[in-house]
Amino acid sequence: MQIYSLDQMLSLIKRGETFSGQLASSGCVITIQEYLPVVCTAIHAGHNLRPELIKLCQLSAEERYFEEDPFTDEVIASQPITLAGSDSRFEYDLNRPKSLSTYYKSAWMKQVWRKPLSAKQRAISHAKHQDFYRLYEALIAKLESMFGMVIVFDLHSYNYKRIEKATPVFNIGTSQIDMERWGSVVHKFQRELKTITLPNVEVDAELDVAFEGRGYLIAHTNARFDRTLVLPTEIKKVFMDELTGEVYPIVLDDLKLGLKNAFSATSAYFQRKLNRQSKTRSADMLSSAIEPEVLEIDAALFRLAQKVDTLKYVNPTNLAAERRRFMKAPSRFKPNFAYRQLPIDANEFKYRLYRLPIDNIADPALKQLYKDIVNKLGEQIDLLTSVGQEGFVYNSLRYHGRPDKSAIANAKFLLYAKEIPEERGESLDAHQVCEMMKQSAEQWQMRCKIGLSGAIVARAMVCSNPAQLAISTHAQFHESEVQRLIQHELGVHMATTLNAKQQSLKVLRLGLPGSTYTQEGLAILAELKAGFMAHSRLNTLAARVLAVDSMLKEQDFYLTYSYLIDELEMDKDDAFMTTARVYRGGGFTKDHLYLSGFLDMLHLSKTRSLDNLLVGKTSVQYLDLLDELVQRDWLVPPKYNVIPTSNLEESPSLNYLIESLRS
Incomplete structure (x- = not known):
C-alpha cells in the first residue's frame, strides 16, 4: 500500500485526483475511486498498537479485538470513497474528541494501561487523531463544493451477547441527526437495511434501540458542515463469533452485498431528493473505474480457461461412420463414438484455478460472480475429463441438470397438440445456406468466418475463438429453417461472441454459469421475435427434452431412437441426430435447457429489457449485475443487437400454444 504524507493527500484532494493509500502520520487508510457525494467510514476497524504501547497495555490482543470493529473496512470496500482506521481504538478513539480519545484508565470495566501514559505518548496519539480529522474535513469540504449535499455512512459493529434485551441486526443512531431535515433519508436507509437477507439470521433495522449515535465523528461534522448528513450505523456481530473472533464467511459475504446495495440505493435517493439530481440511479453512486484486482484476476482466469470448450471435446469425430454403422443394424447398435484428446491436465488446471485470489475483489457482487465461475469451471473440467466414460452422465447432470416435471409436461403438450402447419419454402443444401448466412452477416456488419463442416452434430454451430459459424454438410434445410438459423446463430450466438470481444471483462467470452440456458433461450426468442417461429421448431425442442429424459431412464441408444420414431413420429434422420446429441460423451443432458430457457426469456422480456444479456456469453441470473456494470461503464x-423489440409472430394459434406453456 502506498504511503502518503498529510500534505500530499490534501493536495490530491484539492486537485480532485483519485488515489488510495495510508496516511504516513497515522493509521488512516483512504481510497477515492471516484469523487461522488458519498463517503463510508470504518474508524474502529483497526487493531494496530505502537510497539511502546503494547508493552504498557494490560489487555491481550484478543481482549482488544473483542471491543474493536473487525471487517467493517471490508464491508465498505465496494464504495467509491472510504476512510478506515488501521490503528486500534485503544490507542486513540476517532469517535471521541481528541482530549478524550486516549483511554486514561479503563474501558468497558477493564484496566487498559499498566501506568498512565506520558504526555509525550498521548501527544503522538492526539496528533494521529488530529491528522485524521484534517483529512476528513478536507474531503467533506471538497465534496460539498462539488455536489452541494453529502452523505456519510459511519459504520461500526457491536457485541450483543452481553446485552440482555433483544437488539436489532442494524441500528441507526439519530440523537445528533436533525430528523426534521434529514428524516426521509434516515428512513430510506432503514428500509433498505431491512431488505438485506443473511443466512440463518432474522434481519431487522431499528433507530436508537442499541445505540443512539452519540459519537464524535457526527458531532465533529455537525459542528463544521451544514450540508453533510452522517448516519451512525451499528451492525450486530452476527457475521462472526464475538467471543472467539471466528468469522462466518458466508454471512459476511452476504452482508457486504446487502450493504453495498443499501448504501448505493440510499445515496441515489439522497441525490434525487436533496441534490435535485432526478435521474440518479443506484449504479451512479458507485465508481465507474474498474478495480485493478478484477482486471488482473479476469485476465488470469481467461488465460487459464480460454481453451476449455465443451462442445469441441464432446462432439464425436466419427459421427458419419457411426451413423452408417447404426443404419446397418439399428437394434444391435452400441455407440462407439471417438473424441478429440483433451490437452488439459485436470489436476494442474484445478490447482491454478483455485489459487486465483478471488477474495481480493472488493465489490461483493463481482467477487461472487468470479467465485461462481471458478466453481463452474471445476465442474466443467470434471465433465470433459470423463468424456466417453461411465461417469460422464453424472457430471453432465451436475453441470446441466435434468428436465423437471414442468419441462416434460411442456414437451408432451407441444408434441401431442394438433400440428400447426407452416410454409417451409424451398429445399436448400449446405452451400446455399452458407451463402445466405454470409449475406446476413454482411448486412449486420458482423466480421466472422462462415463455412462448412462435416464434424458437427448440430445443423449449425458458432465457435468463439476465432469467431466462426460452421454449417453441417450432412444436413438439408428448408428456407424457413434457414431464417430461424440466421436469427439463432448469427443474431444471438455470433452477436454475443463479437460483443464479448468489446468488453474489458474477458470472462464474458468464456461464458458465465448458466450461460447455456440463457443464450439458447435468447436465441430461440430471437426466432420468435423475428416472426420465424413454427410449431415444428418447438416440437424439435420438445423432442430434445424427452430424448434427454429417455436417455436417463433407458441408457440404450436404440430404445431412445425407437421412442422418437414410434411415439413422437420423428423422421429417421432427425431421430438419429437427436439421439446422438443426447448420447454423445456418454450421456449429455444439455438439450433439455433450450425449451425452458426460451420460456423464461420470453416471460422475462415482457417485464424488463434483456439487451444487456447480449454483452457476451451471459446468464440471466446475473442480469441485475450486468445492468449495473453497463450503467457504471465497466461494460x-x-x-450487435438485432433481436426485434416486439413480437413479429402473426400466428394466433402459435401464440396461444406458446402462452399455454408453463414457465
Whole structure:
C-alpha cells in the first residue's frame, strides 16, 4: 500500500485526483475511486498498537479485538470513497474528541494501561487523531463544493451477547441527526437495511434501540458542515463469533452485498431528493473505474480457461461412420463414438484455478460472480475429463441438470397438440445456406468466418475463438429453417461472441454459469421475435427434452431412437441426430435447457429489457449485475443487437400454444 504524507493527500484532494493509500502520520487508510457525494467510514476497524504501547497495555490482543470493529473496512470496500482506521481504538478513539480519545484508565470495566501514559505518548496519539480529522474535513469540504449535499455512512459493529434485551441486526443512531431535515433519508436507509437477507439470521433495522449515535465523528461534522448528513450505523456481530473472533464467511459475504446495495440505493435517493439530481440511479453512486484486482484476476482466469470448450471435446469425430454403422443394424447398435484428446491436465488446471485470489475483489457482487465461475469451471473440467466414460452422465447432470416435471409436461403438450402447419419454402443444401448466412452477416456488419463442416452434430454451430459459424454438410434445410438459423446463430450466438470481444471483462467470452440456458433461450426468442417461429421448431425442442429424459431412464441408444420414431413420429434422420446429441460423451443432458430457457426469456422480456444479456456469453441470473456494470461503464452496451423489440409472430394459434406453456 502506498504511503502518503498529510500534505500530499490534501493536495490530491484539492486537485480532485483519485488515489488510495495510508496516511504516513497515522493509521488512516483512504481510497477515492471516484469523487461522488458519498463517503463510508470504518474508524474502529483497526487493531494496530505502537510497539511502546503494547508493552504498557494490560489487555491481550484478543481482549482488544473483542471491543474493536473487525471487517467493517471490508464491508465498505465496494464504495467509491472510504476512510478506515488501521490503528486500534485503544490507542486513540476517532469517535471521541481528541482530549478524550486516549483511554486514561479503563474501558468497558477493564484496566487498559499498566501506568498512565506520558504526555509525550498521548501527544503522538492526539496528533494521529488530529491528522485524521484534517483529512476528513478536507474531503467533506471538497465534496460539498462539488455536489452541494453529502452523505456519510459511519459504520461500526457491536457485541450483543452481553446485552440482555433483544437488539436489532442494524441500528441507526439519530440523537445528533436533525430528523426534521434529514428524516426521509434516515428512513430510506432503514428500509433498505431491512431488505438485506443473511443466512440463518432474522434481519431487522431499528433507530436508537442499541445505540443512539452519540459519537464524535457526527458531532465533529455537525459542528463544521451544514450540508453533510452522517448516519451512525451499528451492525450486530452476527457475521462472526464475538467471543472467539471466528468469522462466518458466508454471512459476511452476504452482508457486504446487502450493504453495498443499501448504501448505493440510499445515496441515489439522497441525490434525487436533496441534490435535485432526478435521474440518479443506484449504479451512479458507485465508481465507474474498474478495480485493478478484477482486471488482473479476469485476465488470469481467461488465460487459464480460454481453451476449455465443451462442445469441441464432446462432439464425436466419427459421427458419419457411426451413423452408417447404426443404419446397418439399428437394434444391435452400441455407440462407439471417438473424441478429440483433451490437452488439459485436470489436476494442474484445478490447482491454478483455485489459487486465483478471488477474495481480493472488493465489490461483493463481482467477487461472487468470479467465485461462481471458478466453481463452474471445476465442474466443467470434471465433465470433459470423463468424456466417453461411465461417469460422464453424472457430471453432465451436475453441470446441466435434468428436465423437471414442468419441462416434460411442456414437451408432451407441444408434441401431442394438433400440428400447426407452416410454409417451409424451398429445399436448400449446405452451400446455399452458407451463402445466405454470409449475406446476413454482411448486412449486420458482423466480421466472422462462415463455412462448412462435416464434424458437427448440430445443423449449425458458432465457435468463439476465432469467431466462426460452421454449417453441417450432412444436413438439408428448408428456407424457413434457414431464417430461424440466421436469427439463432448469427443474431444471438455470433452477436454475443463479437460483443464479448468489446468488453474489458474477458470472462464474458468464456461464458458465465448458466450461460447455456440463457443464450439458447435468447436465441430461440430471437426466432420468435423475428416472426420465424413454427410449431415444428418447438416440437424439435420438445423432442430434445424427452430424448434427454429417455436417455436417463433407458441408457440404450436404440430404445431412445425407437421412442422418437414410434411415439413422437420423428423422421429417421432427425431421430438419429437427436439421439446422438443426447448420447454423445456418454450421456449429455444439455438439450433439455433450450425449451425452458426460451420460456423464461420470453416471460422475462415482457417485464424488463434483456439487451444487456447480449454483452457476451451471459446468464440471466446475473442480469441485475450486468445492468449495473453497463450503467457504471465497466461494460459497453451490446454493439450487435438485432433481436426485434416486439413480437413479429402473426400466428394466433402459435401464440396461444406458446402462452399455454408453463414457465
